[in-house]
Amino acid sequence: DTNFTPGFITVNRGKRSIALDLKKPEAAPILWDLIATADVFAQNFRPGVIERLGFDATTVLARQTNLVYLSISGVGPRGPYAKKRVYDPVIQALSGFTDIQADPLSGRPKMIRTLIADKTTAVYASQAVVAALLARERTGQGQHVEVSMLDTMISFIWAEAMAPLTKVGQEDFNVAATPHDMIFSTSDGYITFGAVSDNEWLALCRSLNRPDLIEDPRFKTAALRSKNRQERLEVIEASVGIFPTAEIIAKLEAADVPCAPILSRPDVLSDPQVIANELIHELHQPGMGQIRQARAAAKFSSSPHTKILAAPGLGEHSVPVLEELGYNPEEISKLITDQVIIKT
Known part of the structure; x- marks a missing residue:
């Protein structure tokens, strides 16, 4: 053991x-x-180590031109952090991931409690290697593929987490998350659900026996529900809390509202x-x-x-x-x- x-x-x-x-x-x-x-050679030494051992990409690919040579690093082979010792939390910190998870009330950054950067980088690296093998199938040539944990995680979060910074010259640096975490207490546990479309909102209100919320001026449209998100979620959570988990899940599923127990x-x-x-x-x-x-x-x-x-x-x-x-x-x-x- x-x-x-x-x-x-x-x-x-x-x-x-x-x-x-x-x-x-x-x-x-x-x-x-x-x-x-081999078809693939993979190494994740800190920059400089594989060169000292005599198996850097230039040396290996000169000898075996059809090889896919994969290098995984923390932040990349060049730059001011290239020789830093790096673990998963370091990348969460540098990539903005901890900022995404920050407590909305105190502003204190938080880590994801799993090795998200390590494992996501492995998935990205596997995808890149498969693409390089396909290129070799077509050209007969191998190549050097470089993947860093930092590049992976910034790419990973870009679509939604970096959306406020996407438009050059119109960045919104003050986008604050609402305190609610989309987990709702029931009388005997926790659930989550999503009501994005108008139909889902109507179905949610009816499932909770709250038809009055349908005409509530704060929540009449998707835009208003987004604007008043925290208030909306607090009202909904109070309504959810009277139901046992199994009962409210059954009601939401019957109404086709996306949901699950925690x-x-x-x-x-x-x-x-x-x-x-x-x-x-x-x-x-x-x-x-x-x-x-x-x-x-x-x-x-x-x-x-x-x-x-x-x-x-x-x-x-x-x-x-x-x-x-x-x-x-x-x-x-x-x-x-x-x-x-x-x-x-």
């Missing part, structure tokens, strides 16, 4: 693991042999839609026992998922990978003895 964490398992399940000490010169030929078999993380596991999607799977993880994991989100009609496999130990496949590359037992034994490779 001490060898694995849930996070390690989630990001490494189903992979093969070879561990090389690249500070030892004997490791370089092994990595070159691996690169010769689920705890344990409740997610037993949610009927999650079960219908066959999303959560159990498997045996050596060193940890029986675990559960969410499958990959995408489904493919012609290449369906295989079952989720356990995560490897560090260097678990060092020996078989070297054997596949043509190394003989004596060479492998010496590499292990000299701690060029790690084998678990």
Whole structure:
């Protein structure tokens, strides 16, 4: 159990693991042999490290021109922050993400309580690599793809969060969020819902037994409802609070108002839609026992998922990978003895 964490398992399940000490010169030929078999080479060292190791993009692509070489960094390879140590909260701070989450009353910035920058950057990087592989399919040429966490997150939030700054010369620097967070208390829990269109607003008012709100001059039009958003949400929340969660969800669903109960993380596991999607799977993880994991989100009609496999130990496949590359037992034994490779 001490060898694995849930996070390690989630990001490494189903992979093969070879561990090389690249500070030892004997490791370089092994990595070159691996690169010769690869479609993609990915590295996320701080700027300057991969160059010192001799595997920078210029060097590698000169030797293998059809390779897609991916570099992921915190803020990019150049600029005043390029050599900063960066973790997810640093990027949330630099990208404006914490400003979006700021408390509307105190103005105090807040973090998202998950590794949003790390994981979103991984998704953007995967998309970029697929695009580069398609370009290679058409041209025969590989290329260097650079993705930074900072660039990713600013791009990610731009459409809605940076909308007030989009029009040059007409920026609105004083856009304040209303205190309401779109979570409504019921008599036994919490729900959320959206009533954007006029029809949804009418349906919401009727579901809450508040037809008087339909003619309320503060809420007669979408523009007025937006202008008086905080007041509107407070009035609605007071009306929601008298209903049990199941009852008000049933009424809103019957009226076709988008809604959902606020689920705890344990409740997610037993949610009927999650079960219908066959999303959560159990498997045996050596060193940890029986675990559960969410499958990959995408489904493919012609290449369906295989079952989720356990995560490897560090260097678990060092020996078989070297054997596949043509190394003989004596060479492998010496590499292990000299701690060029790690084998678990």
